[in-house]
Amino acid sequence: MQTNICLFNTLTRKKETFVPLEAGKAKVYTCGPTVYDYAHIGNFRAFLFEDLLKRWLTYRGYKVTHIMNLTDIDDKTIKGSQKQGIPLRQFTDFYVKAFFEDIKALNILPADVYPKATDHIPEMIQIIKTLMAKGVAYKGEDGSIYFSVCKFPEYGKLSHLKVGELKAGARVSQDEYAKEEAQDFALWKAWTPEDGDVFWETELGKGRPGWHIECSAMSTKYLGETFDIHCGGVDNMFPHHENEIAQSEAATGKTFVHYWMHNEHLQVEGKKMSKRFGNFYTLRDLLAKGYDPIAIRYLLMSTHYRQQFNFTFEGLEAAKSAVERLRNFVRRLHEAEGTTATGKVATLTAKLEACFGGSMDDDLNIGIALSSLFDFVREMNALLDANLVSKAEAAEAGGLMMRLDEVLGVIGKVEVEEALPQDIDALVQKRETARKAKNWKEADEIRAQLKAMGIVLEDTAQGIRWHKEKA
Template sequence: MAIVFYNTLTRKKEKFKPITPGIVKMYTCGPTVYNYAHIGNFRAYTFEDLLRRYLKFKGFKVIQVMNLTDVDDKIIKASKEKGVPIEEFTTPYKKAFFEDIETLGIEKAEFYPEATKHINEMVDIIKKLLAKGHAYKAADGSIYFKVSSFEKYGQLANLNVKEMRVGERVASDEYEKEEIRDFALWKSWKPEDGNVYWNTELGKGRPGWHIECSAMSMKYLGNHFDIHTGGVDNIFPHHENEIAQSECATGEKFVNYWLHCEHLLVNDEKMSKSLGNVIYPRELIARGVDPVVIRYTLLSTHYRQKLNFTTEKLISSASSVERLLDFYNSLDFYEDSKQTEFKNLISDTEKAFEEALDDNLNISEAMAAIFELVKEVNKHKAKKQISKTDAKNIKATLDRFDTVLNIFKMGQVKLSEEIRQLIDRRAKARKEKNWKEADRIREYLLEKGIILEDTPQGTRCKKTLIKKDFSKV
């Protein structure tokens, strides 16, 4: 079965066909490391994670590049305020980004190039653009892309650029562009840039924002590659400009499939500093939300759908994850008993899961397939009609799904030696019908985020997915 993606470029769902059979080359816009990445950023990274994991599930070899923007206006301003060089300023945020990625169960990309280490590549592209007449140098030494030189400009955003409204920011722009819609490839040094500059053939200055993605994507993936992703807010101008720069420099088509992730809202509002509603994953975790709950919340809404992030949704996600994990973990507990023919159920579920994700990563349908399996198997469980082999087969299927979802694995509890001993002590107390002691230990462990459940097959152990008193987002 072929995968179908909604391509922003054509505004249609299209069958996915990689340029090189069996290999997918994708570029995913990464963080600007001037702060911690917030939950909205991670929505995009989680979507990209789903995308790469599913492509791998389908048997493709994936080469993913995610850039780190470590020089831009915000970074220059913030590092200046702090009185440290930009590298010193960005390093902790780079580190934090990788920590967060790991916490949220996001698989690592093959390359994480940094803008500041690819200035030469950017300069090369700009030189080509100058030579071909697609760029020009303004009086102050800055270099601009000449939008009028690219016939197809506006194709991605579906904007008629000639009739675009001119914003105030543009009107007050001090640079000397030929046309208002032209954008900077190279920004010549200004006193407020301090010691942030590179001496290159283009003069003393620094790169514009868009050029880094063209330079780094083409360096690692070639002039023409398969997939480029980002948030919807990147469609214009960022990705539109990338196409213009790249295609004008190489004369080749840049990207075949453009996939854009919708925004995450917080209580129906856009997340922004001014509204004071920016949420960071590490903050949620500190307040008692397990990372797997955050992951599930971000993952379980289709990427082209706005995701309204609320307390209610987190709590609801925690319950869903709990149901999935309880089911998954219960599969280890079967004694051999009557066998049920689950072959059809398993193959139906696998088929439904794959067909759903084939259809532009329809995660809702994929999850529905899993929940239906859970319900069906639980019914048999209640009637004691599951053998060890059945359970093993079902678990193998879930493990296969989990290479895409990373929920089951991430949700496992890790027990320390101390906790293990307490659990043993409680088992002993229960045997002696010392309910007081048993309940005391259970209470104690609950406070430590460990939940014990007694079943006929023994006591099971799981972690608290969300703190009881967790309330406000």
């Protein structure tokens, strides 16, 4: 199999042709949520970018193995569970469940495995032991175990930060005094009274893992010591991913990851999303306002992942209309009854497939991919208007739309003429009778009545048409 997918690699700051370790397979690890609260739309931008990447690799024929971790042990989850007075696991399970509900609503394909940090303590200890044996980790005065950054000369290769130039004291943590060097980071944190009953008694001492080690341990367990792609938000680039590289490569002596991909953050109404500005939204907040999750999916996905994106409610309305346009088009294809085949459809589908594919191959250039899709829709609509699309051609075009929707995930199953419930069907017939009798007033009233019930009627040259109104 040969494909020509180019991905922007943070390591080299260049687009590179994707060459997997194993032909035809892509091993992908993506940093998942910290389950201490509902995820916000910024989190979902990252998960949607990763979903798009995965779907595109799949479209191009790769067998993708996708691992997404669930961080269920850190300061925030501990604090949250203590505040509610419930065990850590009970606390995090609640938000894990919420997370799965959210990604389902957004039509994000599930990962193959969602490993939890607390289920992988032994694997983490194994790596830390190896690092200690190699002399790159040490026990500090507080009993915590730290990674010695100066023992890993390549430290900073991902984020392009020079260790010596890091601003000291920007966020000084309590345990800093116990470290040999300020830039060293914790692999294992010794128990402190604030941790309460959250600790593990291990050969490293009583305590809990540092944040970064979980991703090294779990990615290695499920994908191997070296794998293809690792994704996350730009904020994870430093220190999280930099530290993962240090830990993993120091432990194994092998390259950890070939392609590092980072998505940019989003802003809301031109400002940084923050609780302080009152522009902080979880998916649930938006759903409660009545927005369609698929419109949210479309909106968050339709801007290139390395571009900062400005989330606005106006944009969300626009996204809803755009999705509706695609769905209307697919609906028309289902209903096409033309008999004349001009051969133009084949030309258009070939053009779309080539242009969409070429764009997506270019570091997921979704902007151009979508513009080619809408070009196709417009040109096909014109042919449909002129009744120049045969049934077979419509099926061909519809098939392509469905294949592309395997990537976009926004059209879904457009209902074909299924049977309406009897009472509704009776209303439709009644209106039709009134309409035929040119009794417009009654016909319009029934139409409005049906709309209130979620059934949209359209009168077309081919007869009456209906579809369910999407939220």
